[in-house]
Structures are given as C-alpha cells and as structure tokens.
Amino acid sequence: MKFVNHEEVAAKTKTRLTKNTLLKGVFAAATGFGLVVLAILLYRIVTQGSDYLSFEFFTSFASRIPENSGIKAAILGSVYLMLVVAPVSMFLGVGTAIYLEEYAKRNKFTNFIKVNISNLAGVPSVVFGLLGLTIFVRFFDLGISILAAGLTMSLLILPIIIVASQEAIRAVPNELREASFAMGATRWQTILRVVLPASIPGILTGSILALSRAIGETAPLVVIGIPTILMFTPDGIMSTFTALPMQIFDWTKRPQVEFHDVAAAGIIVLMGLLIIMNSIAVFIRNKYQKRY
Amino acid sequence: MAMNEPQQISVQELIAQKSNRGLLAFTEKLIPKILFLIASVSVLTTIGIVFTLIFETVTFFTEVNIFGFLTGTEWYPFANSTPTYGILPLVVGTLKITGIAILVAVPIGIATAIFLSEYASDRVRRFIKPILEVLAGVPTIVYGFFALTFVTPILRSIYPDIAIFNALSPGIVVGIMIIPMIASLSEDAMSSVPNAMRDGAYALGATKLEVAVKIVLPAALSGIVASTVLAISRAIGETMIVAVAAGSTPGFNWDVTGSIQTMTAYIVQVTTGDAGYGTTIYYSIYAVGFTLFLFTLAMNMLAQFISKRFREEY
Numbered sequence: 001m002k003f004v005n006h007e008e009v010a011a012k013t014k015t016r017l018t019k020n021t022l023l024k025g026v027f028a029a030a031t032g033f034g035l036v037v038l039a040i041l042l043y044r045i046v047t048q049g050s051d052y053l054s055f056e057f058f059t060s061f062a063s064r065i066p067e068n069s070g071i072k073a074a075i076l077g078s079v080y081l082m083l084v085v086a087p088v089s090m091f092l093g094v095g096t097a098i099y100l101e102e103y104a105k106r107n108k109f110t111n112f113i114k115v116n117i118s119n120l121a122g123v124p125s126v127v128f129g130l131l132g133l134t135i136f137v138r139f140f141d142l143g144i145s146i147l148a149a150g151l152t153m154s155l156l157i158l159p160i161i162i163v164a165s166q167e168a169i170r171a172v173p174n175e176l177r178e179a180s181f182a183m184g185a186t187r188w189q190t191i192l193r194v195v196l197p198a199s200i201p202g203i204l205t206g207s208i209l210a211l212s213r214a215i216g217e218t219a220p221l222v223v224i225g226i227p228t229i230l231m232f233t234p235d236g237i238m239s240t241f242t243a244l245p246m247q248i249f250d251w252t253k254r255p256q257v258e259f260h261d262v263a264a265a266g267i268i269v270l271m272g273l274l275i276i277m278n279s280i281a282v283f284i285r286n287k288y289q290k291r292y
Numbered sequence: 293m294a295m296n297e298p299q300q301i302s303v304q305e306l307i308a309q310k311s312n313r314g315l316l317a318f319t320e321k322l323i324p325k326i327l328f329l330i331a332s333v334s335v336l337t338t339i340g341i342v343f344t345l346i347f348e349t350v351t352f353f354t355e356v357n358i359f360g361f362l363t364g365t366e367w368y369p370f371a372n373s374t375p376t377y378g379i380l381p382l383v384v385g386t387l388k389i390t391g392i393a394i395l396v397a398v399p400i401g402i403a404t405a406i407f408l409s410e411y412a413s414d415r416v417r418r419f420i421k422p423i424l425e426v427l428a429g430v431p432t433i434v435y436g437f438f439a440l441t442f443v444t445p446i447l448r449s450i451y452p453d454i455a456i457f458n459a460l461s462p463g464i465v466v467g468i469m470i471i472p473m474i475a476s477l478s479e480d481a482m483s484s485v486p487n488a489m490r491d492g493a494y495a496l497g498a499t500k501l502e503v504a505v506k507i508v509l510p511a512a513l514s515g516i517v518a519s520t521v522l523a524i525s526r527a528i529g530e531t532m533i534v535a536v537a538a539g540s541t542p543g544f545n546w547d548v549t550g551s552i553q554t555m556t557a558y559i560v561q562v563t564t565g566d567a568g569y570g571t572t573i574y575y576s577i578y579a580v581g582f583t584l585f586l587f588t589l590a591m592n593m594l595a596q597f598i599s600k601r602f603r604e605e606y
Binding site: 016017019020023024026027028030031033034035037038040041044045048091092095096098099100103104112113115116117118119120122123124125126127128129130131133134135138155158159162186187188209212213216217218219222223224225245248249252253260263264267270271274278 | 316319320323324326327328330331332333334335337338340341344345348399400403404406407408411412420423424426427429430431432433434436437438440441442468471472475499500501502522525528529530531532535536556559560563564569577578581584585588589591592593596
C-alpha cells in the first residue's frame, strides 16, 4: 500500500517553499516600512529645519518674522514644566507602586486600583487636558500656570511610572527582603534600605521614559490654553508660560511656508531632547541594573 | 555553648528594645496609610475625570437637547443665528481617521510581528525593536507636522483633487503611529506560543510560513486582536495629528479627500479659539470629550476582556 504520493508531494513542496520565501520577503518589507518612514521623517525634518537652527534660535523669543523667531521662552517653559512634573509624578508613582507591591492586601479594592490604573493609561491626553482645565486652572484657581499644567501632565504619565516602578520592585528577589527581615529590620526599613536601592535603576529608567513622553505632549497644554507667543521667560511655578511642543504647533498651523521650516527647527531641538533623555535612560539601565 | 548564651540574650533584648521604640512603631503604622493615600490619587484622578465630564456635560444639556445632540447630523456651533449641535459628523470624522489608520497599521503591524517573532534572527530582532520603540516615542505633534508637510503634498501630487486638509493623510500617519503598538504587543503574544507547538508542525513537514499562519497566528489570536483594539482606542483619542492636518469642517459623509473634523480636533479648535468661559460652545467641549472618553473606555475594556477571556494557556 502506498500512503504518500511522492510525485504530488514533490510538486506541492516546491510551491509551498516558494510561497514561504515570497511571504518572508513581504513580512521583511513590512518591517522595513517602519524603519524607512522613521528615516524619511528624520531626514525631512533635519533638512527643513537646519537653516533656522542657530545660536540666535535659542536666545530669541517668538516673532512674526520667521528669521527672528526663537524658542527661548518655549524651551525654558518646557524645562520649568519638567521641574514640576518630575518630582510630583515620581512621588505619586513610586509611592503607589510601593503600596501595591509591598503593602496591599489581595482584596477587591486593590484589584480596583489596578484595573483603574490600566484604564487611566488608555484615557486620551486631550481628556486629561479637560480635567486640568476644570480642576487645576479653574476649581483650584491656579490659572494658566506652570503648576496647573505640571500637575495635569503628572497625572497623565502617572500610570506609566506606576507600572514601570511596580516591575522594578517586583524584580527584587524575595531573598533580599527575607534577609533584611531576619536581621530584625522592619518592613519600612527593608523597603527603604533594601528594596528601593535595588530597584532604583529600573524606576529611574521608567520615569525618564515617562518624562520624555510628557515633554513632547501637546494636547493637554492646548486644552489648558497656554499662550504661544510670549515675550518673557517664566519666573516661578505660578507664572504663565509656553512650551516647546506648543510653539511647534503654532508654527505648523501658520499658512506661511517659512514658518514650517522654523517649526522643523523646533522639532530638531525637541527630538534632540528626547534622544538625550532616552540615552540617559538606556545608560542607567545598562550600567546599574542588576539581574538577580 | 555557655559562651554563646549571653550574646543570644542580648540580641533578643536588642530586638525587644528596638521594636518598643515609639517612633519606629509609629512610622511603621503611619507609612502604609500615607502610601495608601498616595495610591488613591490614581482613583481620585479617574473620579475627577468622570465627575468633570458629567458635571459640565449636564450643564451643556440644559441648553442643548440631548436627543438632538446624539442623533443630529449637523455640527455648526459657530453659526451666528442658529448654532446646531449634532455630534454625528464629529463621530464620523473620528471613524474615518480610525478606519484609515487601522487599514494601514493592522496588516503592516501584524506582518512586522510575524517577521520579528518567526523569521528574524536574534541579532536582527535586537536591532529592529529599539527602532520601533523610537517610532512609538515620536511626539504626535511631530507626526502632525509630517502629515501636513510631507504626506499631504505627496497625496496631492498623485491625486490632485485632494484638499490641503483631508482625512487620508492624517489617517495614514495615525496608522504609522500605531504600527509599533500593534507590532510589539502582537509579537509578545506570538513569542509566548510555546516552541513545542512549532516543533510539532515542523516535524510534520510544515514550512515556516505554514507554522506562522496555521499554528502561531491562531494560538496568539486573542493577543493580536486585543492589541488591535487598543490601537483603535489610541487612534480614536489621537489629537495633534488630526488637529494639524485634517482641517475643521465636520461633515456627515464618507468622503476622505476633503477637510473633516474629529471629536479631538473640535476640542482643540475651541480651546485655541476665544470661546469665552460659560458659553454653550465652552460646555460643548465637555459633551464631546465625554463621548470621546466613553468610546475609548469601551475599547480599552473590550481589549482587557478579549485578552482575559480568550487567552489560550499553555
């Protein structure tokens, strides 16, 4: 008896192998698509914006004339914004992560917090803008200030920081905690002196990545209503301000094509900041993160 | 043994002394409470969002008929004589962008995931994944700029009837933005399919393609669908790309070559303009924001449901 028709199998095998090679090419091309788009995007922005990128670009304010436009107010505004967002979001994020990983009992409320955090991560940033406008700008009467925008941004990136910190804390092996308890340390002493030092590289990496999301975020700032043309730099956290992505948005919206090139120059600076922040995060991860 | 005894006692005494110290015991009790309060901030944020949206939306509906809002096909809030608030044109605008984005992102994203999970060597994977992460980290305002100044001119040179502001260009770019999300989440789902299943198919003489399509894809389907639903949610909530490149003409039709407006872009239009606090237009952004919030919340919960309910455990 002959179960396998060898001729037929041989004939089919050829087409099956051709299909395999063909589709492999298609899959590789799809993967390449993302890389090519990124390359085009970066190339376009650099060639468009490099003409306007000069020392004066950093030291002058926004202007009605493209050649005189600069990002002095915007970049200082973004830096001030980060000075609010970084401590607030890390305090809340790391605190929540410690609570969930080290203290929380397995009950319905803990579960509710966890579900809530993952849902919060999916809320569009423009809705966070509405929250900031209503609660911080109007209800708490903070005005269109760095503090109001900073608190809004902190809540926006809070879920990212919580999840990253939770992972970092979870990666600390229980043996370390038990060793600390065995030495007579209390729970909080163990967290403060054993768990946190061991997880700080992971927490920092995640937090810097979250901050790099915040520094490029535009929609909440638009909704809060921060101005785009400012002729002064912020002098405190209650000061009104403008930020780099907001300035880019304003230049992009303008009908004059020259302003698109100015916007591209602003984007180069913004992307430069992001690359620096990401490099620091990767550096910390590679240099300090221990594997247990 | 006799030599050790005094030492043991002193350690025990030390522990007893330490744990009785008032301050230490006090902090031990206080810290969990403080941390609990901190953890409640995320819950308060959600309550704040829901409360804000509902409260201001209710104010809006005291001035505008709710049924007219939900079923109206005309959205002209800036009309001088009789402003109309029917949200369907904004919903249609959002769906156009989301539909185009999904058409772009799902095939490319899943193909990328298959390549990375099934075909690529470790070295290639380690090279490509960080680049995709960079693509995911590009601020959306930069994508908006890219749509307006690069993709739109290309589309117009191919098909001159396309307006400067249109649904096609931002739709494609939103699609590009969500490719990394679909690719990386789907790749995670595919990588967690156990190798034993692949080996079984190989032993029967299957090609890599057959293994990928007939074994790995079905096994990872729940993860892939969940990633797509999450990506849809992202596309619905995307703001800056559409605010820059899609225009501000809400219309109740399925044309993608002309100017449109999405829910998110309307909120941006009102908040960048000078609609005063307390006007009907001001409250309308909350009604639109609430609709948007419900759309994305439904998608996120659907994604969670799919990945929980249909996950195949190996």
